[in-house]
Amino acid sequence: MRKFSMGRLIVLGVLVLGLSALFLSGMAIAEREYPTGPVRLTVSYAAGGSTDAAARMLIPYLEKELGVPVWVQNLPGAGGEIGWTTLSRSKPDGYTIGFINMPAINLVAAARDTAFEPILENFDAIGVNISDPNTIMVRRDDERFNTVNDLIEYAKQNPGELVLGADGPLSDDQLAMYKIEQATGAKFTYVPYKGGAPAAKALMGAETDVLISNCFDVLQFEEHLKALAVLWPERYPLIPDVPTLQEETGIEIVGASTRGVCASAGIPAGVLAKLKQAFYAATTNPEYIKEATERNLTLIEPRIGGDFGKMIEDEERAVGELLDFFVEAGYIKK
């Protein structure tokens, strides 16, 4: 049996310390030198959709700021759950970031046992700059409703008689409908469709009476449908003729489909700072703003890091308050 001398112990100790110092400084170097390779940007919906379009628009500008290639990976399915699960489980080294959609992610988390709840504990917020407010639309030739007040009054007097078609179930449009019902006492019969366009078609074909959708659809279906109100604090630049709900009724309700970029929780502080800075620079680049506006993206002032985190919290709370509506209608099981 060898004798373990004090000397050998000391040498061993120094070696261990030295190696860990090297290792840690290696990590610090990686953090300082980030990024050194391509960055993956996940989109939880299929190629060609609006989130996908927004991602692809952003790529060249992000690449310029980060100095490395950024590529889009589409991970569709389960209303976004598959993509967000993958994102939340990805290695938190800053080489995978992705889009999250609100309130979709909050609704999915409330409806099912997902791998990424609580949301703020599983994701590090980077930044958000796209928010598409909800709009309320009816047929142009529908004489019953000239203003949104007419609509709400009718729905209060005749609960359940008006058929409201919208994307869903578990969509921002359905949530907006419940917000309105809670605030005004109106009652609609909700009929889900696979997307805003089929719901608009149903309204045009007189199968439904009301449509809740987003700003883009107001422009797309301008000829047949009129927008009675937009659920936003002030009038939205893309559709300046549409009054806000507050203007018409005095009640303020804000509802929108929001898309922001996050990474899985636990990224080193230096890397996160770089990502936030890159996102901010890319989204405030005048060329980006010009191109995005031309392609009809619904931009808002970018909110970075903690501000975005607060938006996620607010959305979480709004969904929580209206959970009973979903449960009562059978879309979420308690």
Place this chain on the structure above:
Amino acid sequence: MMLENIAQGASVIFTPYNIFFCWLGSSAGLLLGATPGISATMSIALLVPMTFALSPATGLIMLGGIYCGAIYGGSIASILLRTPGTPASAATVYDGYAMTQKGEAGKALGLAISASVTGGFMSALVLLFAAPQVAKVALKFRSAEMFWLVIFGLTIVASVTGKSIVKGLITALLGLVLATIGMHPMTGFMRFSFGFASLYDGIPFIVALIGLFSISQAMVLVERGGEEKQVTVPRIGRVFPGWKLLYKLKWTMIRSALIGIGIGAVPGPGATISAFVAYDQAKRLSKTPEKFGTGIPEGVVAPEAANNGVTGGSLIPMLTLGIPGNECTAALLGGVMIHGLIPGPKLFTQHAPITYAFMLSMILNELFYSSFGFLFVKYLAKMVLIPRGILAPVIVVLSVIGSYAIRCSLTDVGFMLGMGLLGYALRKLKFPLVPIILGMILGPLAEENLARSITIAHARGTNLLFFFIINPIALVFMIITGLSLGWSIYKRATTEVISEEGL
């Protein structure tokens, strides 16, 4: 006004640059569609991001080329390999492959080209000259009408079951049950997902199709030994079918093309269903229905004219209203919106030159893919002379790639292989596979529209039956369904069914 727009569109498309991309799209689409495992929708979706860098007109023209080329191209695999290259060609397998086995592969391929061009050309003309009018009619197809259209579609099962109607009904029901996996389209209630997030949307249809047909075919090939060639008669034959034969088939082609245009213009059912409806109609109207499935021209021409008829038809609601008629146009719509174009009337006024160039390109596509086809299918047809032992692994590899590419998911590959085993087992037991496909496509559509009809009828204060009756188009389809069922029962009861085993 319209002539002016057409002239403007012509000036946009008739530049060497755009003509090149039109040709490129058609040819690439043809090859992608012909590959088992890569569907037309996937071909379009894969190439949409590439068009991001092109101008809106060029991008759209190329995507349109891919669409038309791929829908035609699928028939090549159906005819030569007994596995559809894209779902729309599933109905072409019956008579197409039977003709290959008789040594008439060339003729089948030539008929497929001719029929596809007829369907595509007619639908491109309807699109160009009558889009808004047709769109108005399409708007009238609401939930009640769609429900009965879909139920009518289910009566086609009787045509595609071969000898045993019972076996056909069993597999059709199996298809309907498989389609219930996932979220209920209305209530969001989760069924049969066993906690797998990948099953929340059900088994992806393409995955099931690839598994059922391609993998089972690969297994059959392997089972019969690796050395032999696929066909019993190692001959291909002339490709061009001859003007006399084409003339004889003109009514079948025109009628099938109209079916394709009609079904394409109604958002919901797609090219696959239209091909089956056309096949079914051709069979019912034929004087020799028992010959369907043995390798007769009508059996190839009807589905091919219909599925290419869908190309132009499905673009009608997509361009005029922004509502995709099927999966392929849903992917195309992404291409439209990425370029900042707003579907709807604005496309025909503000962006008229681009839109008309796109519609004109649909006509050009027919020229491009048909010439490519007539020139090269003879060489592609040599595929049937490849030994089974080589063909089978190639099919498997392509199937794996294709099913992975849908959602970047190995789970999907697993589902695909599982469906492949199921398909093989069913074939050994002589059960027809096609009714499963019909069930999987039509089941969710029926459920969705029925659920909506119930909800709306309730809100309107009427009961469901009354709701159906007061919608005239729904009533018409109810009657047609009844007639279709009655006819099938009558035929079965009074004649001996001698046709080939159903697929």
